[in-house]
Amino acid sequence: MTQVKRLLSDSALRFICIVSLSTLALACGKPSTPLSDVQDFSGPQLYGTGMAAGTLSLTFDDGPGPRTAELSRYLKAEGIQGTFFIQGSAAAAYPEVLKQLHADGHLLANHTYTHPRMTAATDPVSEVRRTDELIKKYVTDGVFLFRAPYGDWNGKVATVLNNAGLTKYVGSIFWDIGGVRTERQDKRLTTAADWACWSFNDSVEKCADGYMNETRDLGKGIVLMHDVHSRTIDMVKNMVPRLKDEGFRFVRLDKAPTVAAALARRTNTGDSPVPEFSCPVGFAATDVGQSGGKLCVSDSEASGPFTLGMKDACREKGGGDACENSRWSRGLAVWLHGQGRCPVGATFDVTVNACVEGENAFGPFSKELVKRCRASSVNPDSPVCDSNRWSKGFLAGLAR
Numbered sequence: 001m002t003q004v005k006r007l008l009s010d011s012a013l014r015f016i017c018i019v020s021l022s023t024l025a026l027a028c029g030k031p032s033t034p035l036s037d038v039q040d041f042s043g044p045q046l047y048g049t050g051m052a053a054g055t056l057s058l059t060f061d062d063g064p065g066p067r068t069a070e071l072s073r074y075l076k077a078e079g080i081q082g083t084f085f086i087q088g089s090a091a092a093a094y095p096e097v098l099k100q101l102h103a104d105g106h107l108l109a110n111h112t113y114t115h116p117r118m119t120a121a122t123d124p125v126s127e128v129r130r131t132d133e134l135i136k137k138y139v140t141d142g143v144f145l146f147r148a149p150y151g152d153w154n155g156k157v158a159t160v161l162n163n164a165g166l167t168k169y170v171g172s173i174f175w176d177i178g179g180v181r182t183e184r185q186d187k188r189l190t191t192a193a194d195w196a197c198w199s200f201n202d203s204v205e206k207c208a209d210g211y212m213n214e215t216r217d218l219g220k221g222i223v224l225m226h227d228v229h230s231r232t233i234d235m236v237k238n239m240v241p242r243l244k245d246e247g248f249r250f251v252r253l254d255k256a257p258t259v260a261a262a263l264a265r266r267t268n269t270g271d272s273p274v275p276e277f278s279c280p281v282g283f284a285a286t287d288v289g290q291s292g293g294k295l296c297v298s299d300s301e302a303s304g305p306f307t308l309g310m311k312d313a314c315r316e317k318g319g320g321d322a323c324e325n326s327r328w329s330r331g332l333a334v335w336l337h338g339q340g341r342c343p344v345g346a347t348f349d350v351t352v353n354a355c356v357e358g359e360n361a362f363g364p365f366s367k368e369l370v371k372r373c374r375a376s377s378v379n380p381d382s383p384v385c386d387s388n389r390w391s392k393g394f395l396a397g398l399a400r
């Protein structure tokens with residue numbers, strides 16, 4: 001018990017502004033500047049709307065697969081530039097294929113690392129970042145495109161990715177041709193979807209016919225296929241000569257009007273730095289735990305406010321009233337933070353991209369967010385923006 005009390009530093013007794021949530025809301029109010037100018041992921045998905053009649057853009061997901069290199073060479077020989085939405089975890093087995101796709105003039109694009117449903121993913125930011133690390137050296141002219149697995153997407157995910165500084169990407173890019181209509185799926189009456197064809201053991205010719213029919217119906221659009229499946233390569237070889245015979249032309253995905261407009265609208269085309277965390281004067285953010293947890297620390301102290309879960313743990317260890325302080329010894333705070341990304345008692349919330357406990361969100365928050373907090377505050381010098389605990393609602397308002 002005395003040991004724990006010793007861990008709580010003396011200077012913890014200094015007066016520290018513990019921000020009441022209502023104070024913060026009052027002091028900071030609503031952000032006045034709309035942030036849409038820096039948001040390059042958009043809530044609505046992008047389709048091939050506005051493409052010229054007779055034009056198609058071929059896109060391939062989930063690869064590389066065993067025959068992606070062959071497909072790359074075939075398309076090049078046919079004068080077609082495709083777009084390959086790379087699944088990072090699949091790329092590990094084919095490091096040379098990424099290089100070849102690029103050399104053959106195709107676009108490499110981002111399809112996450114582990115192919116999760118983005119609206120339910122525990123860490124959507126690292127899903128995009130990890131695959132970005134693999135493909136960015138092959139992305140030329142800043143054409144960073146993203147497609148959500150399963151087309152599972154909403155405005156909240158877009159906001160999380162934008163706030164994480166991934167604004168060099170545009171997306172999510174959907175498709176016009178090659179999707180299964182759910183109501184038909186059970187009846188095995190797919191319109192055209194290669195993965196469904198192969199799971200039903202359809203022939204290459206039958207599957208190609210499905211794509212041909214849907215393509216004739218729509219007359220243009222973004223075509224979805226999956227190069228991770230080898231039979232898809234045979235299907236492409238079946239379809240391309242027929243499509244050419246019927247007068248269809250092929251355009252690279254970044255020339256589709258919706259995609260081109262989104263690319264032109266971006267304010268950021270370079271590498272996006274990980275947002276720098278901001279801590280009170282005299283403290284710096286340090287990594288704790290094993291999956292991205294952070295605390296603001298000085299040489300000997302850590303700066304709260306701490307979560308209720310951490311305070312409970314502190315009291316259980318015999319820390320008594322001192323557990324209410326806003327400054328703890330660094331050792332104690334690191335110990336009670338726990339090993340996860342979020343401090344003990346808090347869980348990660350993708351809608352605000354922060355650790356939350358009830359209505360409280362726990363920092364440290366990024367310098368950009370602190371800047372917005374100050375800009376929206378009636379008193380820019382107020383210490384509330386330096387606090388590591390904001391109300392979740394306030395944070396959501398700032399991040400919007």
Ligand SMILES: [Zn+2]
Nearest residue numbers: 061062149150
């Ligand atoms: Zn996919």
